[in-house]
Amino acid sequence: MKFIGIVGTNATKSTNRKLLQFMQKHFSKKAEIEICEIKGLPAFNQPENRIAPEEIQALSDKVESADGVIIATPEYDHTVPAPLKSVLEWLSYTSRPFIDKPVMIVGASYGALGSSRAQGHLRQILDAPELKARVMPSEEFLLGHSLQAFDDNGDLVYADKVTELEECFDQFLLFVDITDQLIKNHSFQTEKNKNFSWEKVSEGGNN
Amino acid sequence: MKFIGIVGTNAAKSYNRMLLQFMKKHFSDKAEIEILELTDVPMFDESDDQSDSDIIQMFNTKISDADGVIIATPEHNHSVPSALNSILEWMSFNLHPFDGKPVMIVGASLHPQGSSRAQLHLRQILDAPGVNATVMPGSEFLLGQAQKAFDDNGDLKSEGTVDFLESCFTKFQRFTEIANLLNVPEDLNFKPGTFEVTAKGHNGDLPMSVTLSKDRIEDIDIDTSTETKGIADVVFTRIPQEIVKGQTLNVDVISGASITSHGVIDGVARAVKMAGGNPEILKKRPKASNIVQKDEEYTTDVVVVGAGGAGLTAAAKVLDEGKNVIVAEKFPSPGGNTVRAGGPMNAADPEWQNKFDAIPGEAHRLKEIKDMKLDDIDPEYRDDFKKLQKQIGDYLDSDGKYLFDSKLLFRIQTYLGGKRTDLQGNEIHGQYDLVKILTDHALESVKWLEKVGVSFDKNEVTMPVGALWRRGHKPMGPEGFAYIQALQKYIEDNGAKLMTETPVKELIIEDGKIYGVIARGANGQKITIHAESVVLASGGYGANTKMLKKYNTYWTEIDDDIQTSNSPAITGDGIKLGLSAGADLVGMGFSQMMPVSDPDTGELFTGLQVPPANFIMVNQQGKRFVNEYGSRDQLTQAAIDNGSLFYLIADDEIKKTAYNTSQEKLDAQVKAGTLFRDDTLEGLAKQLKIDPEVLVDTIKKYNSYVDAGSDPEFGKDVFDLKVVKAPFYATPRKPAVHHTMGGLKIDTGTHVLNKDGEIIDGLYAAGEVAGGLHAGNRLGGNSLADIFTFGRIAGENSVEDKVLD
Numbered sequence A: 001m002k003f004i005g006i007v008g009t010n011a012t013k014s015t016n017r018k019l020l021q022f023m024q025k026h027f028s029k030k031a032e033i034e035i036c037e038i039k040g041l042p043a044f045n046q047p048e049n050r051i052a053p054e055e056i057q058a059l060s061d062k063v064e065s066a067d068g069v070i071i072a073t074p075e076y077d078h079t080v081p082a083p084l085k086s087v088l089e090w091l092s093y094t095s096r097p098f099i100d101k102p103v104m105i106v107g108a109s110y111g112a113l114g115s116s117r118a119q120g121h122l123r124q125i126l127d128a129p130e131l132k133a134r135v136m137p138s139e140e141f142l143l144g145h146s147l148q149a150f151d152d153n154g155d156l157v158y159a160d161k162v163t164e165l166e167e168c169f170d171q172f173l174l175f176v177d178i179t180d181q182l183i184k185n186h187s188f189q190t191e192k193n194k195n196f197s198w199e200k201v202s203e204g205g206n207n
Numbered sequence B: 001m002k003f004i005g006i007v008g009t010n011a012a013k014s015y016n017r018m019l020l021q022f023m024k025k026h027f028s029d030k031a032e033i034e035i036l037e038l039t040d041v042p043m044f045d046e047s048d049d050q051s052d053s054d055i056i057q058m059f060n061t062k063i064s065d066a067d068g069v070i071i072a073t074p075e076h077n078h079s080v081p082s083a084l085n086s087i088l089e090w091m092s093f094n095l096h097p098f099d100g101k102p103v104m105i106v107g108a109s110l111h112p113q114g115s116s117r118a119q120l121h122l123r124q125i126l127d128a129p130g131v132n133a134t135v136m137p138g139s140e141f142l143l144g145q146a147q148k149a150f151d152d153n154g155d156l157k158s159e160g161t162v163d164f165l166e167s168c169f170t171k172f173q174r175f176t177e178i179a180n181l182l183n184v185p186e187d188l189n190f191k192p193g194t195f196e197v198t199a200k201g202h203n204g205d206l207p208m209s210v211t212l213s214k215d216r217i218e219d220i221d222i223d224t225s226t227e228t229k230g231i232a233d234v235v236f237t238r239i240p241q242e243i244v245k246g247q248t249l250n251v252d253v254i255s256g257a258s259i260t261s262h263g264v265i266d267g268v269a270r271a272v273k274m275a276g277g278n279p280e281i282l283k284k285r286p287k288a289s290n291i292v293q294k295d296e297e298y299t300t301d302v303v304v305v306g307a308g309g310a311g312l313t314a315a316a317k318v319l320d321e322g323k324n325v326i327v328a329e330k331f332p333s334p335g336g337n338t339v340r341a342g343g344p345m346n347a348a349d350p351e352w353q354n355k356f357d358a359i360p361g362e363a364h365r366l367k368e369i370k371d372m373k374l375d376d377i378d379p380e381y382r383d384d385f386k387k388l389q390k391q392i393g394d395y396l397d398s399d400g401k402y403l404f405d406s407k408l409l410f411r412i413q414t415y416l417g418g419k420r421t422d423l424q425g426n427e428i429h430g431q432y433d434l435v436k437i438l439t440d441h442a443l444e445s446v447k448w449l450e451k452v453g454v455s456f457d458k459n460e461v462t463m464p465v466g467a468l469w470r471r472g473h474k475p476m477g478p479e480g481f482a483y484i485q486a487l488q489k490y491i492e493d494n495g496a497k498l499m500t501e502t503p504v505k506e507l508i509i510e511d512g513k514i515y516g517v518i519a520r521g522a523n524g525q526k527i528t529i530h531a532e533s534v535v536l537a538s539g540g541y542g543a544n545t546k547m548l549k550k551y552n553t554y555w556t557e558i559d560d561d562i563q564t565s566n567s568p569a570i571t572g573d574g575i576k577l578g579l580s581a582g583a584d585l586v587g588m589g590f591s592q593m594m595p596v597s598d599p600d601t602g603e604l605f606t607g608l609q610v611p612p613a614n615f616i617m618v619n620q621q622g623k624r625f626v627n628e629y630g631s632r633d634q635l636t637q638a639a640i641d642n643g644s645l646f647y648l649i650a651d652d653e654i655k656k657t658a659y660n661t662s663q664e665k666l667d668a669q670v671k672a673g674t675l676f677r678d679d680t681l682e683g684l685a686k687q688l689k690i691d692p693e694v695l696v697d698t699i700k701k702y703n704s705y706v707d708a709g710s711d712p713e714f715g716k717d718v719f720d721l722k723v724v725k726a727p728f729y730a731t732p733r734k735p736a737v738h739h740t741m742g743g744l745k746i747d748t749g750t751h752v753l754n755k756d757g758e759i760i761d762g763l764y765a766a767g768e769v770a771g772g773l774h775a776g777n778r779l780g781g782n783s784l785a786d787i788f789t790f791g792r793i794a795g796e797n798s799v800e801d802k803v804l805d
């Protein structure tokens, strides 16, 4: 399987990046994870022409061709960081590659809660009609106290957390398979989401 | 009442903007609403703080000054637009204008129930501790089907909608009045007395006593004797000053020292609690620095930019010449990188050095130099080289048992040590005329410093880390600080004006000549200093990773999160100022890594930092991996090849040769887990998760090489002590950015030159800000020689040009 892992922040120092790097290494036998950065991507500004800037299109293509996407999100002010939000807006506003894409959400934060509120918001966001990702239900991987969580080799030092992450990841592999089955017969809804428009909805157009 | 309305999107067309514009017009007789747009707000980036930029400051001031804020948010993907997230993140990062601010949320969308989810998210965001707004409950104003809601005048068509909006707005006005009552400062009373608490320092807890009277913080006294002299001072003087001056705990933390800054603030808060007061009240008070200051203007003979070693030296020389000088310093205390220096400064002083015995390996090194082929020496150095060959030959023939040195050996080693080739194949070596000035006049600098008040330890001749020869003059007292302390006292006693927290932002240039500088004062005021000439002495750019990466041509990669041993102030400001006057640059691609730095902070003098003769470097497997006497570049590359992290092993005797430390500091570091100590090597290995057998074997072999005076494995040839006496130590190390060799192009008179090689009238540069001398690699101990030598020249010449040869 081939996944991409999106680092949900543009900060140069990020434990969410470390978490993805650890997953990439730790699960290398089970799947290939390519890590994508959002640093420096243009800020979403809702251009009339609905054309994605080149860098966004490149990321969109990666999402499109991946078997699944892992998003590692920090929590800023009880929600997802603006730079991650901006990327999702671009993708929802232009090419919509997330539709029916299996997604696993993970998150690391310095405090005890491990970005739980941001993850909650992210689920709601990914459920919006133009994103409509297949977010793996119920499994939530929250890494609290993330500043102390990695050693100099980038390995996760909390053994229980490693086990938990392994379980989550196995579930995700399964979830990707199941989702595949599900969406085989689902092209009608997919098409609808690809063409979704808030303008039309408000006029009583497509649902 | 005055409100700010924020349009929650940066889109060119927005119904939410129309809604706010309607509210502004419709309620103009009840309140003033000023609309702010997000169009120019940069994307939030934690690692690129733009809190000081005009746009972010504008939002901060307007929100702070307003009675309340109305946010009109669209809904994007079931949440608020990223543009709105972004401004709220800026407003919750270092600035907190929303704290306690009454906020009303409205939203317009195409969908009939649109923006309800976004409004809910927005409430949660505004409730986050960093934002902490007081959001009006209930009264959700959602404008659905916005595309049909407005007429051509931009007025809401539906009377019912307007009525509801009016009722919401009236309620918000009342809410604002009541909510702002909570923001009226509360009275604070203390039980008077002096309270003993602790502040968190780099090397453990520091005792701190806080004296409170009935209603004031009178005094904060911190015992910093266990801290690295000079560096932490900034925090421990500036934060208490701000707290006492503003009678507030709302003070800006000092960049690069946030942990210790918070340590002081938290300590004072604890004392306030002990005295029965509520520290939260103090945290809500305005900052001392918000007290507005008038712009300032000064006139002097010479202005010096930067109060490091080069700057203070130049200033002292200006005073010696009988002229006036102002030194503008960016940080709260002087010293820059100089205060961090290990101390020894290189100068060939054979008369003194000859009194010391040669140590094993030195004769061999001399012979190697003598045996070099003339063809391998660049033409301009050949005459000197031939003379040196003869000097060495005579010394070796006489079977000298004493430590040899000469100006020529100093010169040739500086030249050879600085010769490098970058990734693109460009060769660089030290510019002959600059190297000659350095090596001929460094000893005069030592003598001059003695006059200024620095005393040197004559009983020891050291070889600094990264140097090639024992010619280090080590000051008595706390190393780098010793120079700064003496120089600062000297210039202040002689009437210089030292302005701290005054970063220079611009040069005053008229018709190609420099007439002074424009700086920014601690409280944001503009400071104009008119002068006949300007000396740039602002140091290099080791703490500016972006700039390093931009110019780098030497390292295959520089990590975004690389640490540095430099002061956070060292961001290449002087180089940029020079460029603004058309200066030429030289050698900018070459930067130096310090292979032996603290893995967490980039600092040099944590743990046991000993002379290289006593380095025993082992990798994470417990094995030696390099000749510890290698150049910095070799050590850095070897460390990178071994996973960057490695350890310096020492015993109780080697410990005594460490720079800049004390038993108390070491104990504190062991306690903090940043230094490892054990009574046996096996135990030490276990602490490091290394196989004990491997480490024991490594040390056994090393000890035998010390006895034999040679190392068959890696070729180390200069040794001092063996590792025998418990307890044993391991100091974790990693490479970090240490020095930037490139900089402004200068001539031997320190005039800054333009691209045509012409002097820029009135502009001088000395120290790390200038390039050409160290070329591809600076030898340890040569910087101090550089800054005091060229600093003196800059000071003299900025008054009246003299010719030196």
Ligand SMILES: Cc1cc2nc3c(=O)[nH]c(=O)nc-3n(C[C@H](O)[C@H](O)[C@H](O)COP(=O)(O)OP(=O)(O)OC[C@H]3O[C@@H](n4cnc5c(N)ncnc54)[C@H](O)[C@@H]3O)c2cc1C
Pocket (backbone or CB within 6 Å): B305, B306, B307, B308, B309, B310, B311, B328, B329, B330, B331, B334, B335, B336, B337, B338, B339, B340, B341, B342, B343, B344, B345, B346, B464, B502, B503, B504, B505, B537, B538, B539, B540, B565, B566, B567, B569, B570, B571, B573, B574, B603, B604, B738, B739, B766, B767, B768, B769, B780, B781, B782, B783, B784, B785, B787
């Ligand atoms: C940890 C460490 C250890 C070292 N050890 C040694 C050693 O043992 N031997 C040796 O020879 N060299 C050593 N060096 C190198 C040496 O210390 C420096 O190269 C040298 O001190 C540079 O001196 P300077 O006066 O040019 O700059 P600095 O001492 O860095 O001073 C520059 C000053 O300019 C100020 N400044 C910057 N921008 C502005 C602005 N815009 N406006 C106003 N002021 C500004 C800074 O705040 C600073 O105070 C060491 C360096 C470090 C970092």
Ligand SMILES: Cc1cc2nc3c(=O)[nH]c(=O)nc-3n(C[C@H](O)[C@H](O)[C@H](O)COP(=O)(O)O)c2cc1C
Pocket (backbone or CB within 6 Å): A046, A089, A090, A092, A093, A128, A129, A198, B009, B011, B013, B014, B015, B016, B017, B073, B074, B075, B076, B077, B078, B079, B108, B109, B110, B111, B113, B114, B115, B146
């Ligand atoms: C990227 C994007 C995502 C959107 N997601 C939603 C949504 O989740 N729910 C909704 O009601 N409207 C959604 N909309 C439609 C907006 O609510 C609509 O454009 C509205 O007019 C925004 O207000 P404005 O005119 O002030 O921009 C979305 C629009 C964009 C551009």
